[in-house]
Amino acid sequence: MEVWNYANLWESVAAAIPERPALIHGERVVKWRDFDRRANALAQHFLDAGLTQQSKVAAYLFNAPEYIETYFAAFKGGLAPFNTNYRYGGDELTYLFDNADAEAVVFHAAFAEMADKVRANLPKVKTWVAVAEPGHPVPAWAADYDAIVAKGADRVEGPWGRSTDDLLLMYTGGTTGMPKGVMWRQEDLFKGLGGGANLLLGLPPLERVAEAGERAKAVEASGEQPITIPVAPLMHATGQFIGFGQLVSGGAIATLPSRKFSPVELFDEVERLAVSGLIIVGPAFAAPMLETLDANPGRWTMPSLKRIISSGAMWGAENKQGLLKHLPNIMLMDSLGSSEALGLASSVSGGGAAAGTAKFTTGPNAAVFTEEGERVLPGSGVRGLVAVGGFTPSGYYKDPEKSAKTFRTFEGKRWSVPGDWATIEEDGSITLLGRGSQVINTGGEKVFPEEVEEALKRFPGVRDAAVLGVPDPRFGERICAIVETVGDTKPSLTELAAHVKGLLADYKAPRELVLAPVNRAPNGKLDYKTLKALAVDRLGATA
Structure with missing residues (x-):
């Protein structure tokens, strides 16, 4: 019986292509052999610290090789890793680590001050492991990540072994309430993501764990290796889950060195590394990418780029069409799914033609x-x-x-x-x-914010939009649009409402307008709670 566990799959790949890149971060390259040995050493540290079968391991990290190494180490030891939103404050972190029963926390040293504030409230944590950064040394109360992994180690496994039932926890839902941990058995996650199938290479799902290494060896023999950049944070399901699949295929994961998203840096890295795939979350990334390409015609050709995958937020048809004008030979893959549900539906654009917004197979x-x-x-x-x-x-x-x-x-x-x-x-x-949790009830009519947002984004000069309900004494709620524009564009409420009425039912048109930046979370999603507070503050007594 095959034990579908990511530790086993990635070890198979590491044994087959030890000298090929696995993780890339700027000029730093971690080969598959070192990826494996570093994760072994970290897994041994967790076990030596007293972690037991399915103890929980927190990744409190920016996008970096250490993120994926931490997960690999947890998988090796039969432990259960989980993600941490690095934007959380002290109370949110305390809740998360306590709710998850965290026994190990791996964190970038830039978070040391915040981690120090909460650690007294978390007696279950047996080891804090810090990744040193320029200007941020390892605090005295934490173990040094680099010192641990530099030793390397041969294969590590807990005395309880590994199982297809071993868990990965994906914490989600922090913008609409306290975060909740989605429990994925590794076999379910692996097979829910396609079981190692590779559509671009025409490969079916794996039948044996060892086949992962065999395929990676075949790809190496071809002289090519797929490299994917998860532009979206690895702390969210889109970047993390799709990235895991790329590693199973023997590819490499490249992370951007900068902490703030820069399309210029992204496109430079795509050309430098001959990147074949990008992972984004809709407009939060796609909009500035298109604006940068529009502002720099011909600066990047990116012949290696084959596909851009998006999930987690609606991706507008106009944006897709704009990207395809610059990159006519790529596929744009828009996946409908969530941390709790993989493979709901998909939409593929290519050959210069963009699929319609919100239309999925x-x-x-x-x-x-x-x-x-x-x-x-x-x-x-x-x-x-x-x-x-x-x-x-x-x-x-x-x-x-x-x-x-x-x-x-x-x-x-x-x-x-x-x-x-x-x-x-x-x-x-x-x-x-x-999403039903955000539906607006105005005079008995239900309005879904996303469809109005997409209509608004089709108005000339609108860069991004958020739609929400604000209190109304007659209708219960009335529709408010928060709109971010480009340059000096200042559309009026009358103009935007007329535009929406030309695309949707009249009752879906906004009755209030706030012109302001539409800030999104690192995962590309709108924080409706914060945006509603902004709207109420701007509108004052009328809301």
Whole structure:
């Protein structure tokens, strides 16, 4: 029986192509052999510190080789790694580490002050491991990451071994409430991500763990190696999960040295490293990428770039079309999914033609159901919840109530239902409406913010938009648009409302307008709670 565990898969690749790059960060290159040995040494440190089977390991890190090494080490030791939002304050960090039962925390030393504030509240943590940075040495109360991994070590495994049931926790949902940990069995995660299949190379899912190394060896023999840059933070599912898949294929993961996203740096690295793939989250990355290409015609040709993958936020058709004008030979892959649900649906643009916004082809295990559990028929016009079956998470860590709400049984089968509403068209494709938790109820009409946001972004000069409901004494809520513009553009509420009415039903047009930067989280998602506070503050008594 094959033990589908990322430690086993990546060890297979490391044995097959030890001298090939695995992790790249600026001028720094970590070969597969060293990636393996460094992770072994870190895994041994965790075990020596007293961690036991499925003890939780926090990655409190920026995008860097250490992030993936930490996960590799945890997988090797039969431990359960989890992500940490590095923007959290003290109370949020305390809640996260306590909720996750963290016993080890690996952190960049730039976070040492914050970590020191919370560590007295976290008696379960047995080891704090710091990655030194310029100007940020390892604090006296933490172990030195570089000193640990520099020793290297041969294969490390806990006395309990490794299992397909070993967990990875993906914490999500911090912008709409306290974060919750999605529990992924490694086999479910691996197979939910395609089981090692590579669409670009035309390769089917793996049948044996050892086959990962065999394929990597074949790719090496071809003289090429796919290199992917997760532009999105590795602390979120989009960058992390897709990046894991690239490593299974024997590719390399390159991370950008700068802490703030720079399209110029990104495009320079794509050309320098001959990068073949990028991982982004919709407009937070795609909009500045297009603006930079528009402002610098012909500066980058990027012939190696084959695909840009996005997930986690709607990616507008106009932006896709603009990117394809500069890069006509790439594929733009827009995936509908979440930390709780993989393979809901996808949209692919290429050959110079962009797919429409929010139009997706459902995955093989996906369907649309009403709240009562009735399957929505194609072309019926009925709104329903997108659900995916097959390989799904076990639930939320220590939260059976929330688990029951998301992981539901329809037609005698278990489905993950993360809350995305959609209609299903006659051809079987779906039109995504948005997340139900953000729906605006105005005079009894339900309005999904995402579809209005996409309409607003089609107005000339609008760079980004957020739509939310503010209190209204007559209608309960009225629609407010927060709009970020380019240059001196200052559209009026009348102009924007008329534009939306030309695309959507009249009741979906905004009745309030705030012109302000639309700040997004590092994962590209809108923080509706903060944006609503901004709107109420700007609108004053009218809200």
